[in-house]
Amino acid sequence: MRVFAAVLWLSCCMPLGAQVSYNRLLRADQEPQNWLTYSGSYKSWRYSSLDQIRTGNAKNLELKWIYQLDSTDKFEATPLVVDGVMYFSEPPSDVIAVDAKTGRAFWTYRDTLEGNVGVCCGRVNRGLAILGDTLFLAALDGNLVALDAKTGKEVWKTRVVDPSFGYSLTMAPLVVKDKVIIGPAGGEYGIRGFLAAFDAHTGKEVWRFHTIPGPGEAGSETWAGDAWQRGGGSVWLTGSYDPELNLIIQGVGNPSPDWNATVRPGDNLYSSSVIALDADTGKLKWHFQFVPHDAWDWDAMQIPVMVDAEWQGQQRKLLYWAHRDGVFYVLDRSNGKFLLGKPFLKVNWLAGFDENGRPQVQPNSLPTAEGTLIYPGVQGGTNWYSPSYSPRTGLFYLSVWADYYSVYQEGAADYIAGRRFNGGDIRQPLAFNRKTTLFPDEQQGYGALRAINPKTGEMAWQVKFADLTEGGVLSTAGDVVFTGNREGYFHAFDARDGKLLWKISLGGYIAAGPVSYSVDGKQYVAVAAGHGMFVFGLRE
């Protein structure tokens, strides 16, 4: 028996070659030379405990290599790094394995997309997951694909959703135990969202939780008529996992149609909410709806950042959440209890919260045919851009779009399968996409890297940019915060006060989160920018 236990321990816990066991994923923060999940660990801090690159020497960073894509689609992926090998997805749905030290390719996987895929926001993919020797790709065309990490060959492929109904897959999967967890994008197409678990060995579906409940299911009373059938609630960003609670913590997207809320009376659960599901069964344990009856497209597609800390004198399992609606929330992640809701930039829709954290919406905030001016605008105060939490500074770092508005117009909401189902339109003076001859006027809002004290929701510091920013954020034990912006700069800032330590112009839109890893004892920082993967290290 003891021998058996020892063998079991060996097989489950020892890093055997490139085998990434579940136990390694559980303890990802104990092997900082690797980057094993989308957000770096199940806690989703996007924090590296490597400290070779520090505030004092970050000025000596230099480019080590670039991997250039064939694709000209927007590059939003976070790479994985496993024992010297970097894996990343190339949009729309290809996969590359390269030497993490030199950027030279071992293999490439070219996915043949099936059918015509309608996507609202670019043919993108945000990354991969790994378990054992297998990589998992949620491909744009609705297939979940398992690849041999050594060869790039397909192990299995499972059809998850049908793109002809507006569904697509863009998120990096989350692996928990022996399951691969994903959900579909398509909140602009009147889909019915879900989060589902697939057997990592066979690709067979194990459980599915509908983010929009059907008749008879709990929460269906928050819908009227058959609106639930096309109620949205997409899932396109990776959640977090708490192994002690055995809970998957996952954000859920906007209800459909986006801006015509009159055709879907009720709170519209579980849209624009965070849900906590039992990782084995997919059963709902608790939920918290940030925006009941959301009429502004403020989906909860943010990374759930899990921190154990004292809250008002009591040790608690906290969840930090800077939401698209412009509010920084702190919840108790064991039960979803609301602890703090504090706007982190200008909002004009919110009058306050009741004791359960239900927002009191200002009168006349709903979209109208004529148009309603609301702060924040439709891109939100922040969005899917990964935030970071540093246990050294205790600060929460994120990209914000501050103090800008959109005019939300309600319009017709006629559902046609596979077509856009927005129910209105948006106007705003702020340019959504970067043009060299079009600049945001600071009176109309600005983009910034922001540090928030999560104990109070107050701003600790910020760095304003001349343009808006969609960059994810990485913090490190060297007290350095890395982020890129859509001007194409990649920066290192002092995590304590936001002082600029180093920057480089990469010449292309940065809309991805950086990671850090090491090979042969040397620390690197990688970020997807423009149409290339860029890797930096210290000058030798």
Add this chain to the structure above:
Amino acid sequence: MRSSSVAVLLVASWAWAQAPTESLFNARVDPEQGRKLWSANCAVCHGPEGKGGRGPDLTSGKFRRGGTDDDLYRAMRNGIPGTEMPGFPLGGVESMQLLAYVRALGRAAMPPPRGGDAASGRELFSGSAECARCHRVGGMGSRIGPDLTDVGARMPPPDLLAVLLRPDERVLPAQWYVRAVTRDGRTITGRRLNEDTYSVQLIDAKEELVSLVKEELREYELIKKSPMPSYEGKLTREQLDDLVAYLASLKGTP
């Protein structure tokens, strides 16, 4: 969903960028709605026709607190401190309709352009009106100001006249100017071509392409007014009509 309707926004931003004659919100101008809003909110002080009363006359097209869209929008939304003018918390599109209406009141004092002589206008353009000193048409003239090769396709004659008479009313970000002073005391001015957090690129008065690093500057200023002088009183009515006729004939190179 995500970047939520990128396509929709792209269209909105594009239209805003390309259509300076429309409002900030790119809303279709509805004179009837503007008139109603005027009657309900403004007429009591500024008079039913805008000729003034308790508040000033707004039909001259001149505004004491600044006449740009931004100035007018702010005055309407926030009021003017130290005066009896209160702020009006109108919806976004309502504000823009009202703004367009106030603009139209100002234009009422401006005679509409009559059919001028484009050939004479062309002579003025490269001659005494000195337009070609800054503007370029079909590859001729200066690159300092906006290229006017297709301005007649972009703007109707009344708007062309309005710009000649009141160039500061609406200056798009792409036409803003930079004034910078280097540490060694050199002053550089030019039209901004590009700008980011740390640097700015411009074309200067000698048509040189100049790139400046902001932290190396002693002063840095973005000039949102037009460097073009008003032609009011400088050209006769006939000359203005001729110039407008010429500009209106510029439809771009096929």
